[in-house]
Amino acid sequence: MNKILVVDDEKVILEVLEAYFEKEGWEVLFASNGIDALKIVKEQSPDLIILDLMLPDISGEEVCRLVRKDSNVPIIMLTAKSAEDDLINGIVIGADDYVTKPFSPREVVVRVKALLRRTQQMENGNQISFNHHKLRIDHVKREVRLNDAILALTPNEYRILITMASYPGRVYSRADLLEKLQEDGAYFEGYERNIDTHIKNLRKKMETDTRHPEFIITVFGMGYKFGGEKDESNA
Template sequence: MTKVLIVDDEKVIREVLEAYFVKEGWKVLFASNGVEGLKKVGDQSPDLIILDLMLPDISGEEVCRLVRMDSNIPILMLTAKSAEDDLINGLVIGADDYVTKPFSPREVVVRVKALIRRTQQRVNENKLSFNNDKLIIDFVKKEVKLNHAILTLTPNEYKLLTAIVSYPGKVYSRADLLDKLQENGSYFEGYERNIDTHIKNLRKKIETDTRHPNFIITVFGMGYKFGGIKDESDT
């Protein structure tokens, strides 16, 4: 269930927005000041924050700045300020969008949904999964999971895997793959067979049956290709 945190000292605003988000099937969390809001962020890990700029203790700008120190959670700012500099400053310090008061609750819901979609798209761009989450590659963490268990790959194994998953079905020659392992793009022909060793070791880690691999397929006389089926949620 999607969780939204509303940080606003006006009870009426909190209640109105709650009614709309509950109708969407979301869980709604509240905070009436900045300190309470920061605590809720740490304790409850909401999926999105609706943040009023004018709070009774610390400003919404400061709350936003503190959240951004260790989190990329999307933030929608509510502001009575209409000056261009104030709005730009809110975006500069880390807000993803803003709505000026008075506002339409339906507009807030639409904007929040758009932020959630954009956030999910960014997540998907940084992570690929194949065969119904059997194999997951997190490019930000440089982490590979098989059946949700983290694998220990060498740097070369990781480079090879991330190279061939970029274009499933594309055949890579040994020379192509060796080129991926060397930053300057140069290599000696005699080293191409080393790719076979890396592939063999990689298969031992990601294949259930190395004699009948699902992910790294040998194309005889040509090289290797990735045979995993990309999960639809990543498209």
């Protein structure tokens, strides 16, 4: 059973989401402030977090940053902010999706299902490695290692990486990669600028020199490609 943590101080929202989530057979956890939310994340390891930005103690953005230090759990932000820059900022700090208030509970359910699919039904296979085993991707564990150190990637960063790494050298436009995040036709309100943000975050985590990247390469005027060379042992 999937455990969904809802972090919001509005009782009506908690009650509505609880009713819809329980119909899906999900266990629902609640927190009305950021401190309690962080405690629940640590103690109960939810499968997904619905996180309001406006909390009574610490902001949702800060909760997201703190969660991302130790966890790749999918995060959907609830926000009354609709400006593109505000939404992109949520992606920068590690959110995987966002829903603007007021929202349709059915829409939230669709987005939760889409994120759970992307994190729980990854491609089959064992490990694949690149550049003399410098970079290793384990599809079963959904784990990426660089020089044996585990990279803390968000689900969407991971999805983009394995999409590109599956076909090294192939150029993906921003629209191509955005479509991958709209997996199985699930509704995802996104901007192509969001892809640039994910790519920037991937480079920070993966590249020794972000100005001369080894793995995530920009093809000017076209998009991005994966520059790693697959090890022969993977053939």
